Amino acid sequence: MADSAETQELVYLVTGGCGFLGEHVVRMLLQREPRLRELRIFDLHLGPWLEELKTGPVQVTAIQGDVTQAHEVAAAVAGAHVVIHTAGLVDVFGKTSPETIHEVNVQGTQNVIEACVQTGTRFLIYTSSMEVVGPNIKGQPFYRGNENTPYEAVHRHPYPCSKALAEQLVLEANGREVLGGLPLVTCALRPTGIYGEGHQIMRDFYHQGLRLGGRLFRAIPASVEHGRVYVGNVAWMHVLVARELEHRAALMGGQVYFCYDNSPYKSYEDFNMEFLGPCGLRLVGTRPLMPYWLLVLLAALNTLLQWLLRPLMLYAPLLNPYTLAVANTTFTVSTDKARRHFGYEPLFSWEESRTRTIRWVQTVEGSA
Ligand SMILES: NC(=O)c1ccc[n+]([C@@H]2O[C@H](COP(=O)([O-])OP(=O)(O)OC[C@H]3O[C@@H](n4cnc5c(N)ncnc54)[C@H](O)[C@@H]3O)[C@@H](O)[C@H]2O)c1
Numbered sequence: 001m002a003d004s005a006e007t008q009e010l011v012y013l014v015t016g017g018c019g020f021l022g023e024h025v026v027r028m029l030l031q032r033e034p035r036l037r038e039l040r041i042f043d044l045h046l047g048p049w050l051e052e053l054k055t056g057p058v059q060v061t062a063i064q065g066d067v068t069q070a071h072e073v074a075a076a077v078a079g080a081h082v083v084i085h086t087a088g089l090v091d092v093f094g095k096t097s098p099e100t101i102h103e104v105n106v107q108g109t110q111n112v113i114e115a116c117v118q119t120g121t122r123f124l125i126y127t128s129s130m131e132v133v134g135p136n137i138k139g140q141p142f143y144r145g146n147e148n149t150p151y152e153a154v155h156r157h158p159y160p161c162s163k164a165l166a167e168q169l170v171l172e173a174n175g176r177e178v179l180g181g182l183p184l185v186t187c188a189l190r191p192t193g194i195y196g197e198g199h200q201i202m203r204d205f206y207h208q209g210l211r212l213g214g215r216l217f218r219a220i221p222a223s224v225e226h227g228r229v230y231v232g233n234v235a236w237m238h239v240l241v242a243r244e245l246e247h248r249a250a251l252m253g254g255q256v257y258f259c260y261d262n263s264p265y266k267s268y269e270d271f272n273m274e275f276l277g278p279c280g281l282r283l284v285g286t287r288p289l290m291p292y293w294l295l296v297l298l299a300a301l302n303t304l305l306q307w308l309l310r311p312l313m314l315y316a317p318l319l320n321p322y323t324l325a326v327a328n329t330t331f332t333v334s335t336d337k338a339r340r341h342f343g344y345e346p347l348f349s350w351e352e353s354r355t356r357t358i359r360w361v362q363t364v365e366g367s368a
């Protein structure tokens with residue numbers, strides 16, 4: 001992309017632009033990418049909030065489409081300078097079949113890659129995930145690791161498997177010739193557990209606490225560290241990579257970067273309480289209130305119930321064998337690769353991230 005900080009000439013496409021992360025990427029681009037002429041938002045489910053974005057200087061084009069449909073993807077990609085591909089099924093609760101997860105997350109990503117090649121789009125940023133690395137099926141901890149830390153990335157669950165395959169497709173596509181003869185430049189960003197305004201699981205925990213009289217009951221040892229990253233900083237990293245990818249193609253092309261900021265390392269439950277506590281909830285117990293084997297049994301029971309009830313209803317509780325294993329395994333990152341490669345610094349401090357998230361929880365329906 002030519003250096004044209006002043007002129008608005010670039011066309012960006014964000015797939016999954018109406019999702020939790022996608023919406024923040026869309027808003028961040030409109031706020032902090034002065035070269036934008038058109039911003040295309042491609043999603044299976046378009047949000048009503050998009051209308052409010054159409055009053056600004058940037059042409060905002062909402063495209064209702066399905067990444068599993070190659071022709072729809074190609075039509076949306078054609079003419080874009082940059083594609084930020086966040087669309088995906090983030091399903092670790094058994095809501096959809098393994099086949100559907102693969103079709104959306106893997107085949108959908110392949111469709112995006114082929115659309116870039118066929119239409120001449122040269123820059124593709126993929127939202128991968130920490131789960132491409134771990135935690136693995138052996139439950140081995142990943143303690144403050146980085147992009148080069150050796151770790152046996154072995155998965156069985158459809159979601160991490162799909163993210164790993166999709167990431168591999170994106171990285172392997174780096175350097176492919178696109179229409180016009182120039183090379184495709186790709187990279188993948190690996191957020192750890194994202195939190196912030198719009199985080200559905202945080203909302204679920206909040207409602208669960210309200211139902212239990214303002215209390216949540218500790219299930220995971222406080223010593224299990226989870227890496228979390230604020231959604232605004234993840235969005236900022238996507239914007240920054242998109243801006244720097246051309247000028248630093250040789251360094252950044254085909255690379256993966258963990259998404260990180262200054263959010264503290266805590267157990268999943270203790271971290272959530274940073275936001276739910278100020279909103280009136282209390283985490284009962286300094287240690288897990290029930291033995292791990294009982295949690296394993298309950299998780300297995302939930303899987304059985306989900307299977308039995310499937311003909312009648314969707315039963316998809318937070319607790320299942322996979323979510324329990326992930327929750328119970330330390331996974332934290334400590335890296336500065338994004339800073340070294342493209343000058344990333346978190347846009348939001350921990351204090352700002354925390355305040356913004358608390359304010360959002362306070363607006364959640366049913367809040368105390
Ligand atoms: N939430 C996290 O903690 C987290 C952490 C790491 C990585 N990620 C990754 O970030 C991305 C976004 O995750 P999220 O948490 O915002 O999820 P989300 O479910 O809120 O957003 C995903 C978006 O993709 C859209 N989508 C789903 N299937 C589609 C299809 N077939 N065609 C077009 N659009 C489709 C959905 O409508 C939704 O708007 C995903 O790729 C996910 O794997 C999320």
Ligand SMILES: CC(C)CCC[C@@H](C)[C@H]1CC[C@H]2[C@@H]3[C@H](O)C=C4C[C@@H](O)CC[C@]4(C)[C@H]3CC[C@]12C
Pocket residue numbers: 090092129130131192193194201219220268318319320322323324326327
């Ligand atoms: C004891 C049980 C009730 C566990 C409840 C917490 C559980 C639902 C949480 C714990 C860890 C969470 C995952 C983690 O933050 C990272 C990711 C990667 C991302 O790509 C998708 C979301 C996911 C899987 C989180 C889902 C919710 C988990 C499992």
